[in-house]
Amino acid sequence: MNKQSTRAFAAGIFLTVIMLIVYNQFFSITANDDVEKIKESHTDELAKKQDEIDALKTELNTITEDTQKEKQDETKTEETPEPQVNEEEAYRAVLSVESGDTSDDIATRLESLKIIDNPSEFITFLKENNYAERIQIGKYELNSKMTLEQVAKVITKTD
Numbered sequence: 465m466n467k468q469s470t471r472a473f474a475a476g477i478f479l480t481v482i483m484l485i486v487y488n489q490f491f492s493i494t495a496n497d498d499v500e501k502i503k504e505s506h507t508d509e510l511a512k513k514q515d516e517i518d519a520l521k522t523e524l525n526t527i528t529e530d531t532q533k534e535k536q537d538e539t540k541t542e543e544t545p546e547p548q549v550n551e552e553e554a555y556r557a558v559l560s561v562e563s564g565d566t567s568d569d570i571a572t573r574l575e576s577l578k579i580i581d582n583p584s585e586f587i588t589f590l591k592e593n594n595y596a597e598r599i600q601i602g603k604y605e606l607n608s609k610m611t612l613e614q615v616a617k618v619i620t621k622t623d
Contacts (some may be wrong), residue, residue: 497612555579555608561619567596570619579606586612595620 467472557577561570567590571583580586589612590596598620606615617623 471594485503550582553608557606559604559606559619561601561604563601565599565601567591570599572614574606577606579608579610587617589613590616595622598622 481547556580557579559570559573559577559579568583571586572579573582573591574586575583587596590599593613593616595616598608600619600621602621604618606618610618
């Protein structure tokens with residue numbers, strides 16, 4: 465190759481490079497633009513999802529707190545003896561019988577509510593009169609003037 469053909473070859477390469485740069489600058493969409501658009505759309509979606517998650521967490525916390533307050537209120541109001549002593553000196557209370565409660569559990573609660581005086585006497589009465597197996601789940605209003613038989617009939621829902 466002579467000097468003139470080498471110069472022509474170099475000029476051709478130079479013009480090709482310039483044409484590629486111009487094309488790339490003005491006519492081609494870069495991958496960076498696409499990546500940025502995708503990042504923006506995913507960021508927006510992610511922010512929306514995070515807001516939804518935060519709202520659900522707040523709602524869950526509110527529901528949990530309300531449930532705990534209700535349970536505390538129920539416990540305080542249902543199983544505390546109401547020191548409402550009327551002219552007959554009778555204690556009134558609400559007994560809550562739940563699944564899994566035994567006769568012993570119920571008798572102990574009745575004593576703490578001041579409905580009965582002797583839990584073992586009540587347990588014996590329940591067993592001897594076949595009430596122990598028939599105790600029903602529920603909430604029962606009782607008072608200390610009731611006999612053992614009356615209390616047993618109420619918590620077994622028998623007449």
